[in-house]
Each structure stands twice: as C-alpha cells, then as structure tokens.
Amino acid sequence: MLEKDKFYVERCLDGHPDDYRYLVRRYQGVLLANLAGKLGSRDRAEEAAQEALVRAYFNMGKLKKPDSFFSWLLGIADNVAKEHQRKEQIQRQREIVRSSLQESAGTELSQDYALETAIAELPEAYKKVILLRYYGEHSCGQIAEQLDMPLGTVTKTLSRAYAMLRQSLRQQKQAEVYEV
Amino acid sequence: MNCAELKELLVAYVEGLLEESQQQAVAEHLRGCRSCQAELKELADLHDRLVTNGKALAQSNLEKDVMNQVIREQNTRLKAAERTSVGGPRPTLQTRRTIMKSPITKIAAAAAIIIVAAIGINYIMAPSVTWAQVIEPILNAKTLIFDVIIGSDESGMTMHEIVVDSRIRRVMSNMPNMTMIIDLDNAKLLALDTEAKTAIYTDIEGDLGDRTRSYIKFVRQIIAQLQEGQVQDLGEQTIDGQKAIGFVGRGQNEEVTIWADPQTALPIRIEAKIGQEFSFIMKNFQFDAPVDESLISMDVPEGYTLQKTNIDLGNATEEDFVESLRIWAEIIGDGTFPQAIGPEHAMKVMPTLIQKLTAMQVTEEKGTQIGMGFGKGMLFHQILESQGQWKYAGAGVKLGDANTAIFWYQTKGSQIWRVIYGDLSVKDVAAENLPK
Numbered sequence: 001m002l003e004k005d006k007f008y009v010e011r012c013l014d015g016h017p018d019d020y021r022y023l024v025r026r027y028q029g030v031l032l033a034n035l036a037g038k039l040g041s042r043d044r045a046e047e048a049a050q051e052a053l054v055r056a057y058f059n060m061g062k063l064k065k066p067d068s069f070f071s072w073l074l075g076i077a078d079n080v081a082k083e084h085q086r087k088e089q090i091q092r093q094r095e096i097v098r099s100s101l102q103e104s105a106g107t108e109l110s111q112d113y114a115l116e117t118a119i120a121e122l123p124e125a126y127k128k129v130i131l132l133r134y135y136g137e138h139s140c141g142q143i144a145e146q147l148d149m150p151l152g153t154v155t156k157t158l159s160r161a162y163a164m165l166r167q168s169l170r171q172q173k174q175a176e177v178y179e180v
Numbered sequence: 181m182n183c184a185e186l187k188e189l190l191v192a193y194v195e196g197l198l199e200e201s202q203q204q205a206v207a208e209h210l211r212g213c214r215s216c217q218a219e220l221k222e223l224a225d226l227h228d229r230l231v232t233n234g235k236a237l238a239q240s241n242l243e244k245d246v247m248n249q250v251i252r253e254q255n256t257r258l259k260a261a262e263r264t265s266v267g268g269p270r271p272t273l274q275t276r277r278t279i280m281k282s283p284i285t286k287i288a289a290a291a292a293i294i295i296v297a298a299i300g301i302n303y304i305m306a307p308s309v310t311w312a313q314v315i316e317p318i319l320n321a322k323t324l325i326f327d328v329i330i331g332s333d334e335s336g337m338t339m340h341e342i343v344v345d346s347r348i349r350r351v352m353s354n355m356p357n358m359t360m361i362i363d364l365d366n367a368k369l370l371a372l373d374t375e376a377k378t379a380i381y382t383d384i385e386g387d388l389g390d391r392t393r394s395y396i397k398f399v400r401q402i403i404a405q406l407q408e409g410q411v412q413d414l415g416e417q418t419i420d421g422q423k424a425i426g427f428v429g430r431g432q433n434e435e436v437t438i439w440a441d442p443q444t445a446l447p448i449r450i451e452a453k454i455g456q457e458f459s460f461i462m463k464n465f466q467f468d469a470p471v472d473e474s475l476i477s478m479d480v481p482e483g484y485t486l487q488k489t490n491i492d493l494g495n496a497t498e499e500d501f502v503e504s505l506r507i508w509a510e511i512i513g514d515g516t517f518p519q520a521i522g523p524e525h526a527m528k529v530m531p532t533l534i535q536k537l538t539a540m541q542v543t544e545e546k547g548t549q550i551g552m553g554f555g556k557g558m559l560f561h562q563i564l565e566s567q568g569q570w571k572y573a574g575a576g577v578k579l580g581d582a583n584t585a586i587f588w589y590q591t592k593g594s595q596i597w598r599v600i601y602g603d604l605s606v607k608d609v610a611a612e613n614l615p616k
Contacts, residue, residue: 007511012419016474017247017250017251018247018374019374020246020247021243021246021247022252024242024243024246025243025246026238028238028240028242028243029234029237029238030240032237032240032242033233033234033237036237046240046242050242050245050246050249051243053242053246053595054246054249054250054253057250058250058257070421073348112232112233112236114230115229115230115233123315130230131233133230134230134231134233134234135233135234135237135238137234137238140195145601155191155192155195155197157191158191158192159188159191159192162191162223162226162227165226166222166226168549169226
C-alpha cells in the first residue's frame, strides 16, 4: 500500500486531480462488491461505482475528516445505489405496462451474485471489514488502523461476519430449492 | 481446548492470524475432531470464494473512465467558473493560478495550428466564413491539449500531451506512472515516477530534430515543407463521430492528412506518416483549456526524491544505436532480435524492458542507464528516418550470429552503406554488395 487515503484526499483538494486515480484503484473492487450485491448486475454496479467515485471527487471539499474517506465513499455509493434502484423500479413498472411478456433486458449477473448479495445484507460494521479485507486488499492490521479499532476486534468482527455470510448463503440456497 | 472454543478461533486460523502456540493447539484439536474438520472445510471454502470474487472485481478497470469524467467535468466547471467569476461563488475545488492569463506571444502550439489551418483554408472556407474569423480562435490558443497515437491505427500506444508555450507534459498509455515534462527552451526533460515518487532530470540538447521533442512543432515543420508540394482535397466525411473536411499533403518523405471542422476550421484529427515506418495520429484536440501551472512546472514536486543521472540524450551515434540493438536482443528478446524496430515498436516494449530489468535486480542507477541508452540509440534510428535510408532484416536472428546482416543504412549524401551484423559488428559496404 502506498500513501494513506488522507494524503491523496489532500492532494486532490490542493488541485492535483491526477492523484485521485490512486483512490479509485484502491477502492474500485470494494465499491463493485458492495454495489453488485445491491443492484444485481455487474454492469449496473460498474455504472453506479463510477458515478459514486466521480461524485465523491467533486464533493471532497465537504469531507470533514480526510481519514474517513472510505466510510464516506461507501455512504455515497449507498446513496447512488438507492437512486438507481428507484429509477429502475419506475422503469420496470413502465416496462411491465408496455409489455408484460417481454423479458427485461440484460441482467447479466456477476460471477458470484449469491456471495455479493450476502455481503450487501451484512450490518455496516461487518460489511466494512469483509469489503476491505477481500475487495480492497487490506491486511487485518491495515483494517484495524483504517477503522480505528484494536486488531482483536477486527478478528472477532471477521469471524462473526463469516458466520453471518454462511447463514445468509444457506438461506439463499434453500430459497432456490423451493423456487425450483 | 473444546470444540466451542476452537470454533471461535477458526477464522483467525484460516487467515493465519493466530500466534504460534494457538496455531499448534488448533491444529492438534483438528487432527482428532471430525466435526471441527468439517467446520474448517466450510470456512476455508467461503474464504476461497471471497478471495476469488475479490480478485475478479479488483481486476476491473474503472480508473480510466472515472479519471476521464473527472477531468472533463473539472474543465467544464472551470470554464463556467471563469465566466461568472467576478464576485461569483468560488468553485468547490481550488482552481489555483491558471496559465491562461499569462501574456505569451511566441507559442509553439498556436503557431503550429495556424499553419495547419492555413494550408486547409483554400479548401475549407465556406463563403460565409472569413479568414479573420478562422484564425481568431487559433491565434488566441494559449494552451493545447491532444492525444498522439503512435502507429497508423487506433490500436497503438497513446501519448497524452499538454502543450503550453515551450513546455510539454506527456504521459504514455503503456507507462501510466511515468510523466514527462519537457522544457524546449532549455532542452531539459523532467521525468516523474508518480508511483515511486522519484524524479530525474535529463538534458536533451543536441541534434535530435524537433520531432523527438514536440509533435505539434514537427507537424508544423512538415506542413511548411508541404506548401510547395501537392495538396489534395478529400472532401467531407464523418471523422471520430463528427463532420469533417479533409485534405492530404504529400512531401518527399512524408504524408500528412488533416481533418478539420468545416464550421470552425479547427483541426479534429491529423494523421502523419514519415519515412517507411513511423506513423502517428493526433486527435482529441482541446484549445485553450485551462492548465494548472504545476502541471508543467520543471520543479521537482513536493514529496519526490530527485535522482542523479548524467545521461545526455543529445547527439545519438551509431554506437548508441548498436547498444540499443544489443539491449533489445539480449534483455528484451532473450537472445533474439525483434520482429521489427522503430519508435512505435520501441515504445511498445518499454514496459517489458522495465519488467526484465526489475527481474534482473539491477540497481536503480544501472536500470536508468540501460533505459536511457535504449532510448538514445532509438533516436539515432529516428534521425535516419528523415535523413537517410535503412533496412532492418534482423527478425528472429540470434544475437552473436556474425554471418547474418540485421541492419544496414546510408546517411544522406554518403556513398557507403554501414552494415550491422548479428554479432553487432559493423562494416562499410558498397551499395552493390548489400545483402539482398
């Protein structure tokens, strides 16, 4: 890992937009994982992630603590996801009215949609740890620093997150069985 | 340790976070406990699934799209802010001092475009458009931003260039971490590694020929020569999604095609072919976009370490060229000469060269020396392109093969040919004795 988030945030605010790319690199995987579970397709997740990143850049002046860029970005992504979901709902209703028979176009699911859905449903604290660990390539030590908590707490949170993910994946599987 | 206690530790065990003694205790328990083994298997499966999915998503590349959008939107906002700046609200991001205000008269970029437009004027001007109108925006162009694609089609490597007066900021698409800032007035180049935060100054004095320094200046030169040559009207076509009027000029050794907006006479796309091998395309022109002064500053940015280098890129010689052939065969080609040579190919293999040097664990200083040496030799070849003739026949030849000629050239005005062999020896050869 290179510099801390704070360094790049300050560089951007100081008029070096080029340096924003390091933050994009660092968090694109995290955002995609979070958004794919919410929006149900890789394409939609990419679109929303891009929008969230651009929005974050232009609102960086409003970020009170540069240290908390990650949590703040995740919040923006959640808002974007909500807006997209709302738009999609309206669109889907219109489509249904137009033709109830036509298949809705292109919902190409990402590779492990079940897992992404399960992650999206995790409570905030657990989600952050899972996202940073596996989608943001942070070590547990780096997570402890990033989220300002002792290493032991990170390990415990991770352990509980695993249990919740397993539970959620099991439920999804059962639901599938009933559907078939 | 009982099963309940163990289960608490299993995730940490999978993650390798346990201390030595705990690690051993867990392993011990697992050996004798089926149910905990099954539990471990499930956790490990989930762990693998997370890692796999994480890797798949981390590979996606949002960077380019996001950065393009950020820069584009930033420019729009800056322009809007400037229009309403007097007493208006300050933009959220600091715009800092921009170059636009500086009273520059001698502007390489703008001058180049004037000639580009001048040559097209006879063909483009609709009766309602006057000469004054056409040159007005061009004369006032103080900054110029464009992309240069090296090669004859869109698949080549792209250089993003920002030209302000005699300064150029250049970033190559295949080495996004390297930024070069070139000061033409003082013939100096500042190379910045934005990842490693290192900076290197290089002198580029000597007879490199302007095109190695500034593409826009080079195009201007060619076009100045072309005025006596033949210019052909290509009529109207759709280019890069917009209506454009084209014309092509052919000189002795070069061919330049220019596509311009029929309304404004501003160039949209310029395609150039020089000599046998060298082509480039210029596009995505932005005239007068605000450029932050820091982008073209020759000072080492804060937080960067300055590295010393005493390589002078001027006056490239045959010896330099032979050295770059050696580097190409020995280091990049694992003992074999490449399929083709030339700037386009050389730039494409630069990342490979860097990888190989890293793998060889050469010192940073040595690596820089080899990289610069490679570039310098290629400059000799580039000069031959316009001031001589050459032939490359080294594809697949092994380094050390003394019987096979890999390259021969003749400089303008010389009667003799110089022939380079696979063992990198060089001999004088009369024209009639050249390899076929």
